[in-house]
Amino acid sequence: ENLNVTPFSEYLFTAYVKKATPASGVKITVGSFELQTSASQPANEWFKVEKRIATLNDTAIAVAFTVNGTANIDGVSIVPAKDMGTEQKTYLSDIAWKEYNNLPYCDDDTTGSGKISLGTMATFDKGIFTHPLPAEPVYVTYDLTGRNYTSFRSFVGYNNSSRPDTAQTQFFVYVDGKLAAESPVLVMNKAYWFDVDITGASELKIMQSDGGDGYAFDGACWADAALYTALSEEGNVVLESPSDIDLSNLVYI
Numbered sequence: 018e019n020l021n022v023t024p025f026s027e028y029l030f031t032a033y034v035k036k037a038t039p040a041s042g043v044k045i046t047v048g049s050f051e052l053q054t055s056a057s058q059p060a061n062e063w064f065k066v067e068k069r070i071a072t073l074n075d076t077a078i079a080v081a082f083t084v085n086g087t088a089n090i091d092g093v094s095i096v097p098a099k100d101m102g103t104e105q106k107t108y109l110s111d112i113a114w115k116e117y118n119n120l121p122y123c124d125d126d127t128t129g130s131g132k133i134s135l136g137t138m139a140t141f142d143k144g145i146f147t148h149p150l151p152a153e154p155v156y157v158t159y160d161l162t163g164r165n166y167t168s169f170r171s172f173v174g175y176n177n178s179s180r181p182d183t184a185q186t187q188f189f190v191y192v193d194g195k196l197a198a199e200s201p202v203l204v205m206n207k208a209y210w211f212d213v214d215i216t217g218a219s220e221l222k223i224m225q226s227d228g229g230d231g232y233a234f235d236g237a238c239w240a241d242a243a244l245y246t247a248l249s250e251e252g253n254v255v256l257e258s259p260s261d262i263d264l265s266n267l268v269y270i
């Protein structure tokens with residue numbers, strides 16, 4: 018099943034599953050994301066399977082279900098994450114950095130557009146522009162001490178400047194000095210989405226390397242880069258079954 022989506026957007030995918038036996042298994046594939054039930058989840062009871070996902074340069078996303086054994090699946094929905102109101106968003110370009118080794122640009126990809134770009138695919142109002150140095154990756158660090166952030170999320174890719182088709186670069190995220198996530202090596206008009214848990218962290222470092230082919234043409238963007246704080250869930254209702262779902266503002270598959 019294919020669902021129409023908006024490129025470079027975040028969504029919250031939800032499904033409710035009831036397994037016939039503990040050994041029954043359900044794998045849900047949403048684009049490049051996978052959700053998997055486990056044997057620890059009880060049989061004959063509805064439980065919620067939920068995943069935050071993001072589209073890249075996509076106008077449709079495929080959803081598939083693989084069932085091992087017998088299971089019921091209901092209440093399947095995908096909702097724009099911005100409509101959920103469960104987080105507070107702080108753009109990385111709106112806070113002070115702690116340290117850098119090559120001056121980053123905030124909300125400007127240096128092409129003269131006054132925007133942040135991901136190749137010719139999309140533009141954004143907010144983000145960080147970085148460029149590796151001749152002999153080392155570029156990095157920017159941020160002090161998160163006492164901020165109560167729970168996640169860092171960003172789209173990454175080359176900016177909209179002319180470059181050889183073979184030019185390549187790579188992106189990394191460090192949390193408290195340890196590598197937390199890395200992109201594949203990217204070329205022009207290819208992008209990646211980071212979703213990194215920073216709960217309790219005191220430092221975030223974003224890093225971009227030359228991808229192994231030298232630093233020329235490697236101006237790139239961390240588009241829509243932001244820190245998120247989970248809002249209190251006090252007062253939310255625990256859903257006992259799919260029949261309890263509020264049907265308003267949901268897109269069903």
